[in-house]
Amino acid sequence: MIDQFSLLFAAALLSLVFHRSWFLKPFTLMAFGGAFYLSMQGSSVGLAGFVFNESFKVFELVLEVVLFAYILHDDEDISITQTLFLGASSLLLLQAQTLLSFIIAFESLSLISVVMVSFIKTKAQAEGAVKMFIAGSLATGILFLGLVSYVMGGGVLLAPLSSDGSFFMNVGVFVMLAALFYKLTIVPFHSWAIDTYALVRHNHAGLLSGVAKSVAALAIFHIFSPFLAQHLSLSVPLLATLAVVSMTLGNTLALFSKNIAKILAYSSIVHAGYILVAFVAVKSSMADEGILYMAIAYIFMQSGAFLSLDILQKNYAIKTLEDIQGLSKYSPALAFLFTLQLFSLAGIPLLAGFLAKAVVFYAGVDAGLWWLVLIALLNSALSVAYYAWIIKSIYFDEGKAQEKLVSTPLAMVAQLILAVGTVWFGVYAGSVF
């Protein structure tokens, strides 16, 4: 029987045939519909080292819905094909069980991300793409360095990650984590991300920071959490420091930014910090649920925010806080949808972002780290400052009405899907637990 990865992979190859034809979009949407059905059935990739993970089922479904929205939004053939590849490798990564399968899937996800941002039309996009390429290659190198150390210490590639406590093995795992944190944009491995997220096209930034990051965070947690739980005395101080620095630095920099895409990029670093709280709180039984919830919420709200920004840029050439002034007057629907996702990112209740933070932070309290949670909570409150400032520009400031440059009805449908997701997971927590 065919599985969701093979289906999307085959669809991606086949989609090349349909370029420049009206049939491409319906075809891709059907492929994601099929993948959704297969995930419902719980079908698993037919390769050694990959197993369908029951606790990730809801995330797989969410991922397919979100990518469906991305396809609706997208209007470039090449980008649609890349989204299919990205979906395929994401599903692969989510089902990886052994270290080798994890690394293969992870690298294929990185590879497709690099290919995606290499779609360059302006100089700025080139800068973003090159930065990501260099950082990505470096991270891959470090990852393999850690892998070598791990294998030297007696680690087995064809088994889940575990350590018998030998020095080389432990060092290897931490070096690998450092490389993986490049992808999660944890400070101090973050500096490439701001330029990349802010400079590449917004829908690609959404795929990178919203989709790929959520998938990677879940998969890394799945593979590494047993190891971290065994080495709490080392992992807690180390990761807690990184979490605090990521949140605080990201927030502070975001406060001084005028470019909306940059604010979202910094906010992505801040969220990486929140995600790391779950890694620190690994001994709590709620940490699993926490990171799952965070991934689900984040994939909806970050995609929603970046895709809104993409529409705003296409329709009204909006880039900065100044451009967006008075948006509520001439485009109330878009203003509302964008505000909704921003409120969710800020952690305002009845939206997914709040419950995700609540579960992750509770895991922190449960693990006895209430001081870390206090810092995270205060950071979360501080972050409201810049989200509220964007919303202030949208609703309170007077701006001159803008002419609509293009109309994008399908993209609005995509926005609606993402908004429903954000609200749904903000109210019905039962669908995750």
Add this chain to the structure above:
Amino acid sequence: MSAVEFVFVPLVLALVLALFFRGDSSVSKYTSLVLFGFMLSFSVGLFEQLPSEGYLDLGTYLSVSAFGFELSLQVDMLSSIMLVLTSLLLILVALSSWSMKNQALYYALLIFFSGAIFGVFMSTNFLWFFIFWELTLVPMYFLVGVWGAEKRIYAAVKFFLYTHVASMFILLAFFLIYKEAGTFDMTLVKESMLLSPVLIWWLLFVGFAVKMPIFPFHTWLPDAHVQAPAPISVLLAGVLLKMGAYAMIRMVILLLPETSHQFAWVILSAGLVSFFYAAFMALQETHLKKMVAYSSISHMGLVVIAISTMSYAGLSAALFEMIGHAFVIAPLFLIAGFFHHKTGSWQMGDMGGIMQRAPYLSAIFVLAGLGALGLPGTMGFVGELSVLLSAMKAHGMWVVVVALGSMLGAGYIIWTLRRVIYGEMSEVVAKTSFKMNIFEFFSLVVFALFIILFGIFPSILFEYINPAFAQFSSLGGAL
């Protein structure tokens, strides 16, 4: 409609109304009045169903047992009183905003607020309580930011940030409670279950102190009060601050009685400082609405003093003073806002002799002012007296200094009346016509009637208030 519908129907209704009606369409206005009317009759109806002790169960929804996260709606006497007060104020606020510009959106936001606030007073699950608690910020942010005065943006953002930061302490306290007691249900948590009650107490106290607000956490309020449109100031003073006081009573005093007893001196001194500090600030203020705002903080200081007694008499007095504060401060805010709207100035110096131009309005302003200074025969007197008596009983005779504070109150109120209502008619006032919308005037009359009614017959209210704190009844009742 069932209880849960009173929470979620307004939230959805507000979105639908905001989506389909724009500008000055009055559909949302009438919808809001009908809805608030239903809310009032629902809340009043609760009194008949309440058991003599404990909670009335209104249903449990959206249960997630793995995280103790469920929307359990339960009310007791205390929350029912808050619900009645809130829905009554909502109706009066809706009436007094009758000629607001951009009505469709304004009333949609009011409706949204009503759903959130009902959630606050009805949910007994800590996490859902917190959700609604935070949700009230969203409509308030827009109501202050869009309809406010010149510095509205600064005030709105400050209000949002300041109170949001404070809420984070509350959320952390709830998490600690869940970790230590194993439940988010506030009706089941007992102080003896907690391992770190002192930490939790301080987190909750600071969190709620910001909302009430208690000195030194009050700085967001003067800005928000002054910049908000007058009806929203009423909502802030009458509902939002009451939310803080309600939470302080329910989650600090009633939930953690032993630790509260240990730190009663903290609550008392915070209350005394707020009371005197705000009174002095009001005394030196020449900005009419700022004077009212400081007088509002000063009265909340009285509520804090009453809470600090932790006695049957004291808590009843606190609740009475809370209600009295809402009815007394509301007309002051509304009329101050109206004067500003007409004269274009906030300075008392620019006004004067308004009595000759607008006698009815001035009469209500004077009546509310006398209520604020605690003249016998008004609600203010009963509130201040019962607070003073209970505090003296609990903390000793020296608390009689509170009476001195009331004299300060008399000072700033009478001086304000002298400068604004009586005295020489100023040029600005002479040129201005003080014609008021009939609905807005009607709401003022209702406030005035309540001030007198409960001033002369306080027992009508105490009949409902006293049973709210029945568990303290062994300690002796109020009045």
